Amino acid sequence: KDREALLKIFYADCDEISNQLSNLSEPISVLSDILIEFDNKLFDEYTERNTYTFHNTEHLALKLLTGDGADELVASYDEVMVDEYQDTNDLQDKLFYILSDKGRRLFAVGDVKQSIYGFRGANPENFLRKKNDAVPFEKAGENDPKKIILGANFRCKPQVCDFINFFFFNMMTAKTGSIVYNDEEKLIPAAVYPETDTLP
Numbered sequence: 001k002d003r004e005a006l007l008k009i010f011y012a013d014c015d016e017i018s019n020q021l022s023n024l025s026e027p028i029s030v031l032s033d034i035l036i037e038f039d040n041k042l043f044d045e046y047t048e049r050n051t052y053t054f055h056n057t058e059h060l061a062l063k064l065l066t067g068d069g070a071d072e073l074v075a076s077y078d079e080v081m082v083d084e085y086q087d088t089n090d091l092q093d094k095l096f097y098i099l100s101d102k103g104r105r106l107f108a109v110g111d112v113k114q115s116i117y118g119f120r121g122a123n124p125e126n127f128l129r130k131k132n133d134a135v136p137f138e139k140a141g142e143n144d145p146k147k148i149i150l151g152a153n154f155r156c157k158p159q160v161c162d163f164i165n166f167f168f169f170n171m172m173t174a175k176t177g178s179i180v181y182n183d184e185e186k187l188i189p190a191a192v193y194p195e196t197d198t199l200p
Helices: 002-009 014-049 054-065 070-075 090-099 125-133 158-171
Strands: 080-082 106-108
Touching (some): 054 070, 054 090, 090 106, 106 125
Parallel strands (some): 080 106
């Protein structure tokens, strides 16, 4: 039964599939040429009207930072600071990497648990990778990438933090997402609230 089910998926042998790919190579090549020409003409139209999209400007910035004179431009920045880094896309991550002298002068703040822009290309792995590669500040050497965990919570009472920690410890795992909720991620109640009378 398993073999019959697989045969419905793998409908052909290697030779037949190779032949199909060979037959498709010319139309795919033509389609590729059409798309490249369309992209170039569309960009020319944007340039003529001086109305670039956000996506265009990102690519123009990348072209600027990888062309002649880019080293001088990069050297003019003492520090590159980025907030909400969990919402950067891959191209933005590359731009920040280049601008900050390959990450040596990058100060990034973020929280993967707050990433909400995946629908427009954000990749929280960009921040998670930096966080996981960094060394706790108190243990880091001079040239190590450093991290400071801001776990203190000033918004909620301890009972709320306890509930959130319990919930996230059980829900955020390697199997359910890209982040493991552990002691480094947990909320630490730090606010002092006045005592209030409770209802009977």
